[in-house]
Amino acid sequence: MRAVIQRARGASVTVNESTAGTIDHGLVVLVGVTHDDTREDADYLVHKLVHLRIFDDQDGKMNLSLKDVAGKVLSISQFTLYADTRKGRRPNYLNAAGPEQANELYHYFNQQVEQQDIHVETGEFGEMMQVQLTNSGPVTIILDTDDK
Known part of the structure; x- marks a missing residue:
């Protein structure tokens, strides 16, 4: 699994012109x-x-x-984190898990964050989303389970 985390002073995600999730302080997690x-x-x-x-x-x-800091999380599913750009100009996404597996682990991840007494807001899995954030710092960090 990979996560791109961005420290945020505020963030929101919109799906079909409707706000699906919003935080005022914490992390945006792709x-x-x-x-x-x-x-x-x-x-x-x-x-x-x-x-x-x-x-x-x-x-x-x-x-x-x-x-x-009693921060919140805005969690967004992001299959493009497994894009392979080594050949040609169009990324392929063969390294990304299929929707069923990805959705199950994404929801499990969010539940486990909530188990840590962290408030979690989300987008909608598999939907086109617009994410807005004010990155504080800016601080952006990549976490990858291959590095554990």
């Missing part, structure tokens, strides 16, 4: 799933996500986690 991902991979990402110290303390140093 979540991608590949074929061999498991719940163990999702658990690893959840642990990293909620404990990663990327929020500023009183001295302006990144020493606080999502849990420490």
Whole structure:
């Protein structure tokens, strides 16, 4: 699994001209799933996500986690994180998991984040979405279970 996380002062996701999710402070998390991902991979990402110290303390140093700042998560499914661009100009997405597997792990991931007492808002799996955010910092970090 891969996650691109962005520290946000505010963010929202719109589906079919209707707001599906919004947060005022926390992380926007783009979540991608590949074929061999498991719940163990999702658990690893959840642990990293909620404990990663990327929020500023009183001295302006990144020493606080999502849990420490009572931040929220806006979680967006993102199969394009597994795009293969090595050949030609059009990416292929053969490395992305099929919709059934990806949807199951994406929902499991969100449930596990909520189990950590983090409020989670989401887009709609498989839909065209518009995501707006104010990236604070900017801080953008990539987490990949292949790196565990």
